[in-house]
Amino acid sequence: xxxxxxxxxxxxxxxxxxxxxxxxxxxxxxxxxxxxxxxxxxxxxxxxxxxxxxxxxxxxxxxxxxxxxxxxxxxxxxxxxxxxxxxxxxxxxxxxxxxxxxxxxxxxxxxxxxxxxxxxxxxxxxxxxxxxxxxxxxxxxxxxxxxxxxxxxxxxxxxxxxxxxxxxxxxxxxxxxxxxxxxxxxxxxxxxxxxxxxxxxxxxxxxxxxxxxxxxxxxxxxxxxxxxxxxxxxxxxxxxxxxxxxxxxxxxxxxxxxxxxxxxxxxxxxxxxxxxxxxxxxxxxxxxxxxxxxxxxxxxxxxxxxxxxxxxxxxxxxxxxxxxxxxxxxxxxxxxxxxxxxxxxxxxx
Numbered sequence: 001x002x003x004x005x006x007x008x009x010x011x012x013x014x015x016x017x018x019x020x021x022x023x024x025x026x027x028x029x030x031x032x033x034x035x036x037x038x039x040x041x042x043x044x045x046x047x048x049x050x051x052x053x054x055x056x057x058x059x060x061x062x063x064x065x066x067x068x069x070x071x072x073x074x075x076x077x078x079x080x081x082x083x084x085x086x087x088x089x090x091x092x093x094x095x096x097x098x099x100x101x102x103x104x105x106x107x108x109x110x111x112x113x114x115x116x117x118x119x120x121x122x123x124x125x126x127x128x129x130x131x132x133x134x135x136x137x138x139x140x141x142x143x144x145x146x147x148x149x150x151x152x153x154x155x156x157x158x159x160x161x162x163x164x165x166x167x168x169x170x171x172x173x174x175x176x177x178x179x180x181x182x183x184x185x186x187x188x189x190x191x192x193x194x195x196x197x198x199x200x201x202x203x204x205x206x207x208x209x210x211x212x213x214x215x216x217x218x219x220x221x222x223x224x225x226x227x228x229x230x231x232x233x234x235x236x237x238x239x240x241x242x243x244x245x246x247x248x249x250x251x252x253x254x255x256x257x258x259x260x261x262x263x264x265x266x267x268x269x270x271x272x273x274x275x276x277x278x279x280x281x282x283x284x285x286x287x288x289x290x291x292x293x294x295x296x297x298x299x300x301x302x303x304x305x306x307x308x309x310x311x312x313x314x315x316x317x318x319x320x321x322x323x324x325x326x327x328x329x330x331x332x333x334x335x336x337x338x339x340x341x342x343x344x345x346x347x348x349x
Contacts, residue, residue, distance in 0.1 A: 030169055033199070037160065037174040047160055047172055050147040052114060054206055056164045057091050057122065057136070060108035066119065068166040069095050070203040072111065072136070074146055085143055089122065089136040092203040096127040096134040111138050116168045130222075153177045153192065153207065155234075155283070161196060163205030171199035181230045181284055192285060222288075222295040223307045223328045226259025229273060231283045246316055248272055250280050262326050267313060274312040274321070298330045305330050 029035050038047050053074045058066040072091035079085050089111060097103055109122040120138045127134035153159055154177065161173045175196025199205070229252035232243065243253075251274040257263050267273075274280060279290060294307060306327050314321045 031165075031171055031199075034170065034172045037172045037196075043160070047162065047170075049145075050160075050162060050206060051170050052145045053147045054114060054162050054164055054170070055089065056112040056166070056168045056201065057089070057095055058110050058112065059095075060110050060121075066110055066112075068112075068201065071163040071201045071205040073206050074144060075149065077143060077146065080139075083141045085140050087138050087140065087144065088125075089138060091134050091136060093127045093129060093132050093134045094203065096124050097129060100129040102127070109136060111136065112164075112168050113140075113144075114164075114168065114170075147206075155179050155192075159194070159207050161194060161199060161202060161205060161207055163199045163202040165200040171201060173197060173199050173202075179234055181234050222291040222331060223298075223309070224259075224331045225262075225276075225291075225309060225326070225328050226257065227254060227262055227267065227273075228256040228258070229254055229284070232272070234283065243272070243316075246272075246314065246319065248274070248314060251275060251312075251314075259326070259328070262324075265324050265326060266315075267311070267324060267326070270316060272314040272316065274314055277310055280312075295330060 038044050055072050055074060056068050057070055057072045058068045061067055070092045072089045074087050075090050076088040077085055078087075095107070095109065106124065109124065110119050111122045112119050118140070120140060122136040122138050125135050125137050156179060157177050159175060159177060161175065163171045165171055173194075173196040175194045178193040178195050180193050194207075232240065232248065232250050232253060235243070235253065251272050254267060254269055254271045254273060256269055257267055276287065277290075279287065282290070298305075298307075306329060309326045309328055311324045311326055312321065313324050
């Protein structure tokens with residue numbers, strides 16, 4: 001019996017040496033939290049389809065090494081002729097700028113495709129600090145299967161967050177869009193927040209719904225109102241009840257005023273803006289979309305850099321409601337401007 005056990009052990013060791021644990025069919029999942037996040041066959045199919053568009057952006061160091069920085073999404077493909085294709089990649093602007101300014105010198109960038117073998121040089125073509133994005137160009141000799149781009153996610157919606165780690169392995173988390181607004185968070189009122197943690201390499205990654213549509217992520221312009229606001233509908237229910245005693249059912253709470261012209265016109269912290277250019281029953285991401293649409297018209301016709309906004313303002317202390325016309329400037333710089341001049345010598349009299 002002892003000899004039999006010894007022989008079995010010897011054979012087992014021989015077989016063990018023949019096993020190639022580098023094969024995906026013989027290896028275990030690398031990230032238990034990804035396994036936990038994606039359980040059903042339907043969800044797995046959706047995530048795998050979207051993962052075709054997720055890549056890794058790396059710095060190319062002076063010694064030729066590649067230092068992974070963040071994930072990115074291939075959003076568009078163009079053909080420059082037979083066997084030569086161009087793809088546009090959107091990623092986290094931190095690869096191109098620091099503290100709102102373009103990095104100097106500009107780093108050399110590369111993109112690693114999902115197959116983990118194809119590494120391509122990338123060229124920075126645009127970045128925008130406010131929207132935290134950078135656009136890169138890559139060239140390849142084949143086409144890619146890309147995911148569909150959807151509209152912005154809804155509060156409370158369940159989503160998957162996709163990224164790739166430094167080895168370009170897929171990472172996924174499942175969460176919900178929180179019913180939360182943070183006025184003036186990093187100079188970006190329009191941010192939406194996730195209930196889940198962000199996976200490794202998550203900066204620049206993708207948010208998808210259960211249909212696989214991408215929900216998150218040339219020149220961008222928008223009018224800068226210079227007022228930090230929050231949506232009344234997303235305030236604590238106790239605060240909403242207290243505010244409703246003034247007859248206010250919706251609109252925006254003023255948190256802070258940066259625009260000196262708006263201050264001169266009487267808009268202060270604690271006021272409620274009932275509507276902005278007639279818009280009231282919207283939330284901050286939708287308001288940001290409206291501002292961007294105005295910016296698009298400005299880029300088409302730059303005959304004026306000013307836009308007048310009609311605000312319906314309620315002053316809780318006095319109980320007075322009135323319309324205020326606030327002139328604002330369009331802003332189309334990709335870098336952050338710490339010395340932004342609101343109106344110059346605009347006459348508020």
